Amino acid sequence: MAKDTYLKKVLGTPRYDKLRSTKVLMVGAGGIGCELLKDLILSGFGEIHIVDLDTITLSNLNRQFLFRQKDIDKSKSLTISKAVESFNYFDTKLVPHHGNIMNTKQFPIEWWGQFSYIFNALDNLEARRYVNKMSLFLKKPLMESGTTGYDGQIQPIFPYVSECFECQAKATPKTFPVCTIRSTPSQPVHCITWAKEFLFHQLFDEIESNEAVNENNLQNETDNKQEIENIMKETNEINELRTSIKNDSSSIFIKRLILKIFKIDIERTLRLESLWKSRAKPTPLNYEENYETDLLGLIADEKTNDEKILDQDTKIWSVLENLYVLYRSSVNLQKRLLKGEEKSITFDKDDEDTLNFVVSSSNLRCFIFNIEIKSKFDIKQVAGNIIPAIATTNAIISGLSNLSSLKYYDGAESKKTLDHFSTTFISIRPNKYVTSASLLGPNPQCASCGLSTRGILEINQDQLSKMTLNDLIESIKSKYNYNGDLSIILGSSRLIYDYDFEDNLETKLCDIKGFVNQELLLIQDDEDELENLELFINYNSSTQLELPQLTLRQKKVPVTEKPQPVEPVAADNQPIYIEDEDSLIRDAEEIELDEQPSLKKRKTQKPIEV
Numbered sequence: 001m002a003k004d005t006y007l008k009k010v011l012g013t014p015r016y017d018k019l020r021s022t023k024v025l026m027v028g029a030g031g032i033g034c035e036l037l038k039d040l041i042l043s044g045f046g047e048i049h050i051v052d053l054d055t056i057t058l059s060n061l062n063r064q065f066l067f068r069q070k071d072i073d074k075s076k077s078l079t080i081s082k083a084v085e086s087f088n089y090f091d092t093k094l095v096p097h098h099g100n101i102m103n104t105k106q107f108p109i110e111w112w113g114q115f116s117y118i119f120n121a122l123d124n125l126e127a128r129r130y131v132n133k134m135s136l137f138l139k140k141p142l143m144e145s146g147t148t149g150y151d152g153q154i155q156p157i158f159p160y161v162s163e164c165f166e167c168q169a170k171a172t173p174k175t176f177p178v179c180t181i182r183s184t185p186s187q188p189v190h191c192i193t194w195a196k197e198f199l200f201h202q203l204f205d206e207i208e209s210n211e212a213v214n215e216n217n218l219q220n221e222t223d224n225k226q227e228i229e230n231i232m233k234e235t236n237e238i239n240e241l242r243t244s245i246k247n248d249s250s251s252i253f254i255k256r257l258i259l260k261i262f263k264i265d266i267e268r269t270l271r272l273e274s275l276w277k278s279r280a281k282p283t284p285l286n287y288e289e290n291y292e293t294d295l296l297g298l299i300a301d302e303k304t305n306d307e308k309i310l311d312q313d314t315k316i317w318s319v320l321e322n323l324y325v326l327y328r329s330s331v332n333l334q335k336r337l338l339k340g341e342e343k344s345i346t347f348d349k350d351d352e353d354t355l356n357f358v359v360s361s362s363n364l365r366c367f368i369f370n371i372e373i374k375s376k377f378d379i380k381q382v383a384g385n386i387i388p389a390i391a392t393t394n395a396i397i398s399g400l401s402n403l404s405s406l407k408y409y410d411g412a413e414s415k416k417t418l419d420h421f422s423t424t425f426i427s428i429r430p431n432k433y434v435t436s437a438s439l440l441g442p443n444p445q446c447a448s449c450g451l452s453t454r455g456i457l458e459i460n461q462d463q464l465s466k467m468t469l470n471d472l473i474e475s476i477k478s479k480y481n482y483n484g485d486l487s488i489i490l491g492s493s494r495l496i497y498d499y500d501f502e503d504n505l506e507t508k509l510c511d512i513k514g515f516v517n518q519e520l521l522l523i524q525d526d527e528d529e530l531e532n533l534e535l536f537i538n539y540n541s542s543t544q545l546e547l548p549q550l551t552l553r554q555k556k557v558p559v560t561e562k563p564q565p566v567e568p569v570a571a572d573n574q575p576i577y578i579e580d581e582d583s584l585i586r587d588a589e590e591i592e593l594d595e596q597p598s599l600k601k602r603k604t605q606k607p608i609e610v
């Protein structure tokens, strides 16, 4: 049977026609991306653009099945597009892009406009938030997906109709007080964090000016003046070591480092009696007396010892072995910096030198503080924030992501409501492998979609040099029916106009600092009647000034009820609804957009435009 006839039969003609002419975007070509691309191709999408910033590493191969050993170090997006050629039965057009999705030069807003659906297959919050924002600006449906170990989730997002990615607060990574890390560790994770975030970072990585440890920060954590003084002194000494690594090609800095961090700093901390009243005291490392000679012996036969020690990643290394690993990794890191190709080195769990440095220094600190020493394998999991990625979980989540998106292209779109979709979870819980929850409307408190409306302000260079800020304000006021004054914030926080800050009113737009292509303008109604308006500035050669067609929603009395996270209920063949005190909500009701829906109302449905 001809391919097209086959596909038409499987999909049905209306869906076939739609899918063949549909362009979609997949962001991320890693664990989920490999599975998802296979599914999207076999579903008959007409054109798929794939974006990934990374290259393939050895550790990807166990689950990113489209990559092979020969592909290591090659671009993920380019390789994945070639890898699917053998089963690209329906001649889907594949367009790979090697780059960061947040790069506005490579991916300007017009570029996003071409897609009918966006699929996220990402692994970090920052990029997910960015894609969510773009989907809100362009009102493009987005399928969010993620997995950790056996757990996974998909969330279909229909901008301003269902919850966006930001509507529910996200868990923030666990952090520890500076003083626990710097002075009083009690668990291996404290020492690992110290080794990775402080010691390694300060010695080898690029340091941003706002990162510097300063007394003010420390005063919020402890009122022990001496402790603050010690931490500041230690930081300055580390900075000196950092300079000596690059200025003196000998390995003498390693001995200075060992003596400083495992002996002198510890002795200094021990003098702070108050710290040790209710804690076990650390024991400074007697390096010169107990270990130096043996270490020099090991170093004399590096070839044998590298094999005997460095490769034993599940073994618990002795103190001497840890010193050996610290020495070897420090020498390698110094060599790399002296070579000049790398200005600084960032910790990466797959970079052996950085991992070995962190493992050994963390273990030596554990030894000093009487904390259990861990294997390299175990420390890698913690330092790399690794939860083992499971290929099957990725495959199931990608399957759900693809299938759920296909419903969007089903025949009768005019009747389609959020009821047709659900957030779906998988987890290893017995009898509840797959659970799902119906989609909620936007959280009215959500800063990304509930409190504001977004659109694109198109403007050409000529207008930029003719128009003043005042002209722009007048255009905005009349377009969106503001009753009173407004204020404007440019970018993340720069106020350029409000009722008592009029300095820029007569300034031409091109002369307002920060008023540049791809930047954001946040417009707030001083009367507090209309919701916030966020405009994305887009330079365009043909348009004079074009403000987006939008109706700003009226602000109503603030809703006091805080949305609660929804506990999913078990899936069966029936659509799943969330049970509340009164009843199961089964009928689709429409929400008027200018209502401030409560959580219960947010369960009701609004038609989705396709």
Ligand SMILES: Nc1ncnc2c1ncn2[C@@H]1O[C@H](COP(=O)(O)OP(=O)(O)OP(=O)(O)O)[C@@H](O)[C@H]1O
Pocket (backbone or CB within 6 Å): 027, 028, 029, 030, 031, 032, 033, 051, 052, 053, 054, 059, 060, 076, 099, 100, 101, 102, 121, 122, 123, 124, 127, 389
């Ligand atoms: N801002 C971004 N732009 C483009 N691609 C991104 C961006 N952020 C992350 N990615 C890509 O998303 C993919 C996520 O895949 P995955 O979660 O499997 O991570 P990985 O880096 O391949 O694996 P691991 O982290 O386990 O080594 C990666 O290929 C990563 O390069």
Ligand SMILES: [Zn+2]
Pocket (backbone or CB within 6 Å): 163, 164, 165, 166, 167, 168, 442, 443, 446, 447, 448, 449, 450
């Ligand atoms: Zn939202």
